Each structure stands twice: as structure tokens, then as C-alpha cells.
Amino acid sequence: MDFGDIEMFRMPAAQAVEVRKTDTTRATTLRRTNPRLAEPFLCGPIPLAWLQRAATLSRSNAIKVGLVLHYLAGLAKKSEGLVLTVERCKPRGLLRKSAQSGLRDLERASLVRVQRVNGRAARVDILGIPTYEDSVDGSSSNEREVSDG
Numbered sequence: 001m002d003f004g005d006i007e008m009f010r011m012p013a014a015q016a017v018e019v020r021k022t023d024t025t026r027a028t029t030l031r032r033t034n035p036r037l038a039e040p041f042l043c044g045p046i047p048l049a050w051l052q053r054a055a056t057l058s059r060s061n062a063i064k065v066g067l068v069l070h071y072l073a074g075l076a077k078k079s080e081g082l083v084l085t086v087e088r089c090k091p092r093g094l095l096r097k098s099a100q101s102g103l104r105d106l107e108r109a110s111l112v113r114v115q116r117v118n119g120r121a122a123r124v125d126i127l128g129i130p131t132y133e134d135s136v137d138g139s140s141s142n143e144r145e146v147s148d149g
Helices: 048-055 061-076 086-092 096-108 132-137
Strands: 017-020 029-032 082-084 112-115 122-126
Touching: 048 061, 061 082, 061 086, 061 096, 061 122, 082 086, 086 096, 096 112
Parallel strands: none
Antiparallel strands: 017 029, 082 122, 112 122
């Protein structure tokens, strides 16, 4: 095999690898650049039943607040203790009063738990919703006993 034309082995610019030195004592970090990741996105999985329940609430603000909360949960990599501020809602089309009413609706539907302190942003925990099996036998999946036979 002739390796005379080395250019045929060059990686296309779209798949270029970015090399960064974080510290002289640390190893070099390699990271593939992906242009699609430059835009915000929702991390999943987001339970479809949760979204359907939020979408059926009387006001359309509940589903908007729910999507903002799931976006924040993806950023924080957790679903508890999310801080819902006006600055985080406004760029996503929610004003303060709209976000408050949507959050109240989600709380009444038992989709979120909210901790409110006067003068501070609400801290929100995203709750799971009971599955069909849970509602049939009346127990949660955590309370079920596993039988050996």
C-alpha cells in the first residue's frame, strides 16, 4: 500500500477534534466538536404520562413551566431543588405571573413539589406520577414485596 498522499487520511473539518490543555500537569483533553450541541435541548427521558397530564391542565402555562423545569433538570442533572427564576422563564415566553400560575397548576396536579420563601425564587422538585399498576393495587412500586415463588 502506498502512503504517498497523506491528505487522503486527513479528517474533515466538520469532524475535527479540539485539543485543549487545561493545565501543564494534567493530560491533554480531547473533545469532539458537535455543532448540534450548541443549541439548547431537553434531556430525557421525560415520562409521556407526565407531559400528557401537564398538557391537560386548564391553562397552557402549566405545560410551558413543565418544559422549562425539565430543561433545568437536564442542565442540573437532577430533578430536585430546581430554582425557577423569572430570568430563566422570560426567554422561554413566560412572564412572572404566568409562571406562577402554571407552577401552581402543576403543584395542584401533584406533578411538582414547591418550596416557597418570600422574596426568593421557588425551589421545585419534579415528581413522578403513579403508574397504572400503582393505581390498581393501591401501593407504590417501592412498597411492593417481591415473592420467591
